[in-house]
Amino acid sequence: MKHTGPAVPRTCPVSAQAAPASDVTDPAVVDFPLREPGVPFPPPDYADYRDRQGLVLSHLPDGKRVWLVTRHEDVRAVLTNPKISSNPEHEGFPNVGKTVGVPKQDQIPGWFVGMDSPEHDRFRKALIPEFTVRRVRAMRPAIERTVEARLDEMLAAGNTADLVADYALPIPSLVISALLGVPPTDRDFFESRTRVLVSLRGSTEEQRMTAGKELLRYINRLISIKEKWPGDDLVSRLLANGAIAAHELSGVLMLLLIAGHETTANNIALGVVTLLTHPQWIHDDRAVEETLRFHSVADLVSLRVAVEDVEIAGQLIKAGEGIVPLVAAANHDESVFECPHEFDPSRSARSHVAFGYGVHQCLGQNLVRVEMEVAYRKLFERIPNLQLDVPVDELGIKYDSVLYGLHELPVRW
Numbered sequence: 010m011k012h013t014g015p016a017v018p019r020t021c022p023v024s025a026q027a028a029p030a031s032d033v034t035d036p037a038v039v040d041f042p043l044r045e046p047g048v049p050f051p052p053p054d055y056a057d058y059r060d061r062q063g064l065v066l067s068h069l070p071d072g073k074r075v076w077l078v079t080r081h082e083d084v085r086a087v088l089t090n091p092k093i094s095s096n097p098e099h100e101g102f103p104n105v106g107k108t109v110g111v112p113k114q115d116q117i118p119g120w121f122v123g124m125d126s127p128e129h130d131r132f133r134k135a136l137i138p139e140f141t142v143r144r145v146r147a148m149r150p151a152i153e154r155t156v157e158a159r160l161d162e163m164l165a166a167g168n169t170a171d172l173v174a175d176y177a178l179p180i181p182s183l184v185i186s187a188l189l190g191v192p193p194t195d196r197d198f199f200e201s202r203t204r205v206l207v208s209l210r211g212s213t214e215e216q217r218m219t220a221g222k223e224l225l226r227y228i229n230r231l232i233s234i235k236e237k238w239p240g241d242d243l244v245s246r247l248l249a250n251g252a253i254a255a256h257e258l259s260g261v262l263m264l265l266l267i268a269g270h271e272t273t274a275n276n277i278a279l280g281v282v283t284l285l286t287h288p289q290w291i292h293d294d295r296a297v298e299e300t301l302r303f304h305s306v307a308d309l310v311s312l313r314v315a316v317e318d319v320e321i322a323g324q325l326i327k328a329g330e331g332i333v334p335l336v337a338a339a340n341h342d343e344s345v346f347e348c349p350h351e352f353d354p355s356r357s358a359r360s361h362v363a364f365g366y367g368v369h370q371c372l373g374q375n376l377v378r379v380e381m382e383v384a385y386r387k388l389f390e391r392i393p394n395l396q397l398d399v400p401v402d403e404l405g406i407k408y409d410s411v412l413y414g415l416h417e418l419p420v421r422w
Contacts, residue, residue: 016243079338103331119260190242305337
């Protein structure tokens with residue numbers, strides 16, 4: 010696995026500009042960019058795609074046409090165009106099976122990332138106050154206590170650990186469980202079920218389905234308890250607000266749990282590896298933003314479909330055609346980020362699209378940033394002699410997962 014990015018010339022050439030619509034006629038079809046063993050991430054092909062005029066045509070595993078969007082400017086244009094939808098109910102919405110998928114409302118009511126405005130806006134408006142900078146700042150002491158507790162357990166167990174299972178995965182699960190008002194006595198169950206649910210290699214499909222049902226039952230029970238005995242937590246506040254219907258609330262909470270768990274865990278683990286291989290940045294808080302850009306773990310998450318004919322980068326996309334904005338390609342666009350293959354926290358990386366862009370931009374991004382910053386700072390303060398227990402190129406990448414990340418991260422001190 011290469012954490013320093015694909016080998017590209019040091020001259021960092023600027024990608025070609027989009028061509029006029031009349032010049033983009035019959036683009037060559039490329040393979041859909043699923044992660045493969047031995048191929049660096051982001052794939053070197055992304056740079057080639059950015060240099061092409063217009064967009065890149067591909068086919069999903071089911072044979073449907075889909076447009077790949079790779080330039081930073083074009084990705085942002087797709088994610089803000091009202092003629093382009095995130096609703097999987099529309100004909101032609103991209104579906105690549107187990108690799109990526111968005112549930113429909115009849116499957117999980119309240120899964121609002123699969124909605125468009127104005128339906129989507131109702132959920133977002135109700136949730137925005139829970140993830141403001143001010144609210145997250147107030148959560149910082151609790152996050153620090155959670156991280157310290159994980160480190161206490163790791164240090165008490167010896168001088169080796171799997172930093173994914175023992176640190177990166179539990180932290181976001183324990184933080185979100187506290188935010189939802191899960192009682193401390195239930196948090197081990199909550200964290201263990203979440204871990205099974207998001208693991209594609211460590212659990213079977215049947216085990217994941219069972220874990221999902223158990224979590225949903227628990228969340229429904231938690232909602233019932235909060236209706237009778239409200240507290241100072243997100244569930245109680247959402248119930249009091251009334252903007253989200255009762256039958257939708259469990260889906261909203263499941264979305265918050267899943268969306269905020271593995272993405273954060275993957276960023277924490279990948280960031281630790283990157284900092285260990287770039288130790289000059291270990292104590293620089295700017296490493297958080299650069300880690301988000303550099304790794305772009307949610308590369309294939311922002312699936313879209315055109316609901317009307319629309320032009321992006323000079324390419325006509327017909328109604329009913331699927332669109333996949335490649336987040337990692339946009340975040341490694343040489344026209345926006347100089348030498349993007351280099352990990353350089355001194356750069357200004359805030360224009361990255363690791364959290365998406367537009368109305369669907371990640372609600373929990375402020376929380377993710379604080380979790381990452383605290384996780385890095387506390388880890389290297391408590392274990393200054395931390396080192397990898399295997400060579401970097403032997404770390405196991407999640408080729409079989411929705412999100413880019415590591416299966417394990419063996420370390421010692």
